[in-house]
Amino acid sequence: MxxxxxxxxxxxxxxxxxxxxxxxxxxxxxxxxxxxxxxxxxxxxxxxxxxxxxxxxxxxxxxxxxxxxxxxxxxxxxxxxxxxxxxxxxxxxxxxxxxxxxxxxxxxxxxxxxxxxxxxxxxxxxxxxxxxxxxxxxxxxxxxxxxxxxxxxxxxxxxxxxxxxxxxxxxxxxxxxxxxxxxPEEEYLLPLDKAEIVRRGKDVTIVTYSRMRYHVLKALETLLPKGYDPEVIDLISLKPLDMDTIGASLQKTHRLIIVEEDMRCGGIGAEIIASINDRFFDELDAPIVRLAAKDVPTPYNTRLENLTIPQPADIVAAVEELLGGS
Amino acid sequence: MVQAVATPSDLSKSEALLLYEDMVLGRTFEDKCAEMYYRGKMFGFVHLYNGQEAVSTGVIKALRPDDYVCSTYRDHVHALSKGIPARAVMAELFGKVTGCSKGRGGSMHLFSAEHNFLGGFAFVAEGIPVAAGAAFQTKYRREVLGENADQVTACFFGDGATNNGQFFETLNMAALWKLPIIFVVENNNWAIGMAHPRAAADTRIHKKAAVFGMPGQEVDGMDVLAVRQATQEAIARARSGEGPTLLECMTYRFRGHSLADPDELRSPQEKEYWFARDPIKLLQVKILEWGLATQAELEAIDRKIQLVVEDAVQFADESLEPDPKDLYLYQFAEDE
CATH class of the missing domain: 3.40.50.970 (Thiamin diphosphate (ThDP)-binding fold, Pyr/PP domains)
Known part of the structure; x- marks a missing residue:
């Protein structure tokens, strides 16, 4: 290594x-x-x-x-x-x-x-x-x-x-x-069409990708001590979506939060929700929660910029609201 | 303007007849397309090449079979000159699975890897950088992979494309890297209803090559021998590593922009001027004048081509449509 x-x-x-x-x-x-x-x-x-x-x-x-x-x-x-x-x-x-x-x-x-x-x-x-x-x-x-x-x-x-x-x-x-x-020193290849299960859990599935993976991990630092047990999936493949991995997780957790940095309107999360509606609707015990970027051009000002994309505190709040206080 | 200096001693009988036959094939094929379109056998937008045959034939018949050709939405005749069988082109226009693009492409998306025919690019100017990519590939094979590669790419586009950024961007890269490519402008003076002088601040397209240190020539695009001669010089430059050339071939389309175009803006006088310079008739006159062939020999070629085109129609008509279960086939490389 x-x-x-x-x-x-x-x-x-x-x-x-x-x-x-x-x-x-x-x-x-x-x-x-x-x-x-x-x-x-x-x-x-x-x-x-x-x-x-x-x-x-x-x-x-x-x-x-x-x-x-x-x-x-x-x-x-x-x-x-x-x-x-x-x-x-x-x-x-x-x-x-x-x-x-x-x-x-x-x-x-x-x-x-x-x-x-x-x-x-x-x-x-x-x-x-x-x-x-x-x-x-x-x-x-x-x-x-x-x-x-x-x-x-x-x-x-x-x-x-x-x-x-x-x-x-x-x-x-x-x-x-x-x-x-x-x-690793030795050569390795990874599949282009498979999501990565970052953490296994049973309460709720959190689907994310790219930098938002780290915002989700940051949120876990607050959530895990409170007794929440989320499953975290990094999509990796944005096209095609690995709906098999997402679906298998939903069959266990029956709840889904999507955390994405792209715009809410017509985004990757929107496509995931539509695909779940097609294939896994019966698995859902609650409406899907979508944390996405606000539909505005990204502002220069730091405070406004932070407001446009989901923050770890938003993820904590979404999990707590979806699962109720522990 | 480059005008042919060919005399009978420069041109063998077989070459003259080859040029004549290719132009007659282009014209006859396109006339048949119009007939088939109005009979409901082909659909969508169909852009015919009538009048411009000397450009396709003059350029492509000067190339080797392993050279590359990149075309536009007006691509049927370029495809035929490059050697794609009339059957495969007609079947594509009929939307059949035996078409050169398996019925997925249509009139504006003809392709053949076997013939190094890169397409069929339907948006104006988008094929120009793609053609430069093929030319870059040749240079790369020679200089990086150490292969004995010396193919030339001929890139066709119209006067309208020369006001698009991709034209200038690609000319710059081609000159910068001395790519083996020939930019063939078919200047027929009209976009759809937009006359070239109303679109271009300077109408002399061949002058635009000089900005990039590239030779640019105005060529009589109704004279197949002039086009051929200019192309041969450009090919020699490209093969020897001296880089690109731009040929502005002055030509005219004898029909509307597409079969959906009422063609109301071009004046009868303008059309008459160009009809009188029909490239096929011009070559015919020279062949007879120079005694390269007899009228009977030319008529025999006309009849032969008529049969080729009739056969293509019959083939296309009798071919199968793509199987609905194959809707997704060819989307990804692993689909086959």
């Missing part, structure tokens, strides 16, 4: 996959000489050269299109969105071409493409740099979406995403890059 920061775990995943397969290359703004805005690709260009760590001009839609063309013809590009919000500028290429082209081509072409980068609400970054794009992209057919949350799962998931023959949108979080964890 050796200790890795989150960003170095991602870097190690890229390094291993680039060493394993010469068709893998990284492109994006400042991924080469500069080493990436969060240092995920630091110095890799010295090892793999400038074509494999391709510093692009600032033209998200077109360099994404270029990556799609390269993927269609046999390469395995990894796009770094310097900030995931910038990918709104590449929305057409991601939706129409990465997402739909394999299908509309009747299976003529594969698009082995990873689009990764930092998203989520950081600290005082302003509305445009604080975006959660997962709800925008969940509507796109033909893509997979993964949100990593620990150095361990970040490494194993990114390696799997690079080996996948489909377009994978890979969400990182701006506030998690400096987390540290001991990682």
């Amino acid at each position: 050796a200790e890795y920061t989150f960003f170095n775990a991602l870097r190690a995943a890229l390094d291993e996959e680039m060493a394993r397969d010469a068709r893998v290359f990284v492109l994006g703004e400042d991924v080469g000489h500069y080493g990436g805005s969060y240092k995920v690709t630091k110095d890799l260009y010295k090892k793999y050269g400038e074509l494999r760590l391709l510093d692009t001009p600032i033209c998200e839609n077109s360099f994404t299109g270029l990556a799609i063309g390269a993927a269609m013809t046999g390469l395995r590009p990894v796009i770094e969105g310097m900030n995931m919000g910038f990918l709104l500028l590449a929305f057409n290429q991601i939706a129409n071409n990465a997402g739909m082209l394999r299908y509309t081509s009747g299976g003529n072409f594969k698009i082995p493409l990873v689009v990764r980068g930092p998203g989520g609400v950081g600290r005082n970054l302003g509305a445009e740099h604080s975006q959660r794009l997962e709800a925008y992209f969940q509507n796109v057919p033909g893509i997979k979406m993964v949100a990593c949350s620990t150095p361990y799962n970040a490494k194993g998931l990114l390696k799997s995403a690079i080996r996948d023959d489909n377009p994978v949108i890979f969400f990182e979080h701006v506030l998690l890059y400096n987390l540290k964890e001991n990682l």
Whole structure:
């Protein structure tokens, strides 16, 4: 075991996959000489050269299109969105071409493409740099979406995403890059479509993902001493949703709280609720509680910014209200 | 403007007839599409290529089979020139499972990996960076993977696309990295109802290449030999690692934007001017003038192509529709 920061775990995943397969290359703004805005690709260009760590001009839609063309013809590009919000500028290429082209081509072409980068609400970054794009992209057919949350799962998931023959949108979080964890020396891969059970419990299921996992864990510090026993699930896969794991948990707890950083309106939580309605409605003993970001642009002011996303105290309060005082 | 300098000594009989046959195939196929559309055999938006055949034929027939072609929503004839069988294209337009996109794509989404035909891109300009990706791949194979790769990518789009950011963004990257790509602008002077001079501050598209240090040429897009000659020079540049070229082919569409377009804005005088420059007739005149073939030989080609297109219709008509149980098939790589 050796200790890795989150960003170095991602870097190690890229390094291993680039060493394993010469068709893998990284492109994006400042991924080469500069080493990436969060240092995920630091110095890799010295090892793999400038074509494999391709510093692009600032033209998200077109360099994404270029990556799609390269993927269609046999390469395995990894796009770094310097900030995931910038990918709104590449929305057409991601939706129409990465997402739909394999299908509309009747299976003529594969698009082995990873689009990764930092998203989520950081600290005082302003509305445009604080975006959660997962709800925008969940509507796109033909893509997979993964949100990593620990150095361990970040490494194993990114390696799997690079080996996948489909377009994978890979969400990182701006506030998690400096987390540290001991990682195995030996190679490991993690499945892209499986949720992670973070804590087993029996009272209530708390479903979350990305940085909100840590807000949930913070809330447990208050809840566990009070005798509550929640089961915590980190979704990992945002598309497709691992409804089997969520459903199995509900069969035990019969109560669900969703904690998500994306917007309430049309968000991942909304989709989970709809899916539970379809498959697991009879398991519910209480209405599902949804803690999501407020439907406003993320404000700059710290106090207002904190108000827009769920806080640990909100999670504590939601559990107590749903289960009654212990 | 590049105009053909070819004389009979530059052009063999077989090459001349190959060009003629390809253009006749494009024209005959598209006329048949109009007929089939009005008979309810094909649906949706159908954009025909009539009038522009010299561009498709002049460019694509100068390429090697392993070179790449990237097209737009007006893609039937590019697909045919690239060698996708008329049967597979017609069947796609009929929505049949034997179509080149298995009936999932339709008129604007023709694809064939086997023919290195990258699509069929329905939104204006979105195919331009994708084509550059194929060209980047060739460079990558040569310089990173050490393969003996020298394919060229031909990227087709219209005058309307040249006001879109992706055009400028991709020209920049292609010139910056010296990608083996040819940007082929089919300037037919009209978007749907928007005349090119009403959309572009400077209408001379070939001049826009110079901003990126890229050669840009105006080409007579009704003269297949001029297009072919300009393409051959661009191919030589691209294969030898000298980078991209932009060819602005001046052409005209003989029909409306699509079969749903009433085509009310283009003047009869303008149309007459261009009809008189029908690229197929122009080549026909030269072939006869130069004694490369007889009228009877050309008519034999016309009849042969008529049969090819009739056969494509029959094939498409008799083919099966996709099985409803296969609705989700082809969405993900692991689906097969």
